[in-house]
Amino acid sequence: MKKISAVVLALVLCVSMLSFGFAEGTTVKLGVILLHDEDSTYDLNFLNAVNQVAEDLGIEVVVRKNIPESNACYEAACELADDGCNVVFADSFGHESFMLAAAKEYPEVQFCHATGTMAHTEELDNFHNAFAAIYEGRFLAGVAAGLKLNELKEAGKLKGETPLMGYVGAFTYAEVISGYTSFYLGAKSVCPDVTMKVQFTGSWYDEMGEKAAAEALINAGCDLISQHADSWGAPTACEDAGIPNVSYNGSTVGRCPNTFIVSSRIDWAPYLTYVCTQVANGEPVDTDWVGTIATASVVITDINEQAAAPGTAEYVAGVKAQLEAGTLHVFDTATFTVNGEALTTYLADVDTDAAFTADTEVIFTDENGSFFNESDPALRSAPYFDVQIDGIELLNAKF
């Protein structure tokens, strides 16, 4: 037995050395390109993850802040590679084509891009995309929202006959549509008669615009507000009006102690840890990587007992366990309809092209039923759910 295992071990070692040719334990130096600096909540979320990974793994990190989505990104990426970084990571969607240009000139360096869409069609060995299944976090936040609506309904505090939610979105893109739909489905899973209105602002950061949109939704009779935009506009509008709010990208409980229920966000530390470990061991990095609630890439904050319905924490924990186990699908086609009919087939625009051609079938079926297979790492990490389902009314559209 011992002999066999020794032979197997030797073989594995030989094969791994042959196939990768790296020395064991390559020293990792991580280069990071950020669109803004720590004043932006979006970039701060990345920066926190980078600092944590640097500390946990004891690796050297170089951070370049305020790099625009232009040739400057290409130059910064090349400079980082010249400075000895063997992993270069960029955080903004528009960085992608410039990262790609750098990746072609430095085949031995791994270029990783968050939120991008091109890695699976470019087929470069050293260019990778990553995202997180944030729709799982949104779903859980939606469950908390649904429980709150049930509480209001029982207390007779609803503004209308049936519960109505409002949602402030940035743009009418797949990323936002996927976000508000999963949030709505979460709420609907506990509060079946809920409907939702969505107002877009046309900007990722517009404090006044987001506040105005939230106020308009509150005046239109919404019992609860959530948002997908980066400013304090919507949460503060809710606190002023005493309307419960489900937040994004971090807790807003500090300024909204009476109305903040829960928030979801992406934690990039697991991805960075994964990439750095793979490079250190001389192993290849996945072309598309999707962090989930099971890998701790999607996290939800502590639930604010003051605003949430009693028992929310326990209930949400139960749903989270189901998601982790894979027994529950967020986009289960049995839970929603499109124009009154169940979705049995759908072609999504997975491969990027100028005409936004729908190219890939994304309705999958497993032992737990049929579902829209959002952010499947085998297809593409960035969201492509852009279906408009019944129960959600879009008040406008912004591209």
Next chain:
Amino acid sequence: MDASKRSFLPIPHLAKREKMNIFAAMGIRVLAFVLGMLVCGIVASLLVKDISFNWKSMKSFYYCFYEGSFTTNRKLLAYIKDLAVLLCIGLALAPAFKMRFWNTGAEGQTLVGVLAAILVNFYLGGSGNPDIALGDLPLSLIMLVAAVLAGCIWAALPALFKARFNTNETLFTLMMNYVAKYLVSFSIVRFLTNANSSGSMKSLSSGRLPVLFTQMPSIDKPGTTFKIPQSLNDYLIVGCIVLIVTVFMFVYLKYTKHGYEISVVGESTRTAKYVGISVKKVIIRTMLVSGALCGLAGWLIAQVDKSVSTESSVHGQGFTAILVAWLARFNPIFMVATAGIVVFLNKGASRIATDYSISPSLPDVFIGIVLFFIIGSEFFVNYKLKFSFAGKAEEVSK
């Protein structure tokens, strides 16, 4: 004479200098640069916790500045490219400013140049319309023509209004910058449909410049050759083109009839009229040259960036170029040096922000300090600081 009024301390007073020896003037400017850098070091040691005022720490601080531009082949070529683009815009401004036409619109004139070139590339290069895909060289040339024309139009408008209605050119050209900016934002969303959710454009791959440079002696590994990738080949071509433009502008301003007319109009429009120069014609013609060169700079940016963006395509260089041109007294050859210093400071500063992980605004303060010293030194080039004693001064007055 009242003895009590007599002072034993020297009293400073100023005197206008006669034309200063050019080497002495250069010496003063170099001294100002060195002093400015020194003050930067002191400020850095006071404000940044990783920098202290000792030999070792200061050495790495200044090495950081140097490291921003010169330690690798790639940085050196990027430095040459950045210098060339800034210089090109400065060269565009030189004739207008010499004519005392305050063209504050170089930013917009360059930006529309970039936009025109990118639109041409997008629609004739196969991205926007799959039926038309021109070859690299013809496409590149059409991009050039479009960029120069766009720059000309943007500069000619205020010039026409100035010549015909005597409008204020400073405000007019300045406002045209904003029109250009919003035109770019609009075009990205409306015409350049490969734009993505963050409102920026993906880079294009058509319309590449021809490959002229394939290798150079390596500066970071002496004795070896550095294989130049295509993007850096483009940087070198940009450098060469601007070198030619520099020589052209030097000759144009100094040795041609046009150049002479520009300086006469700049000195006094009445004199110009008296000697029979058509001021209107000179204004419009000079602004066309200015706009054409801004358009050329826009084309160079478009060739390098392969995309257009409202904020980062020109990135304030249209205003920085005013400084470059003015410090060099509109002399194209001196402008190579002033543009070189500005780019050096910018690159060094961003390197410092990275290496010491400090907020990128602090290095901007360093740039400000050094420029303040250099601009301030002009005062000492023009004026002499004299010291005298009260008694002596009175003797002189007698």
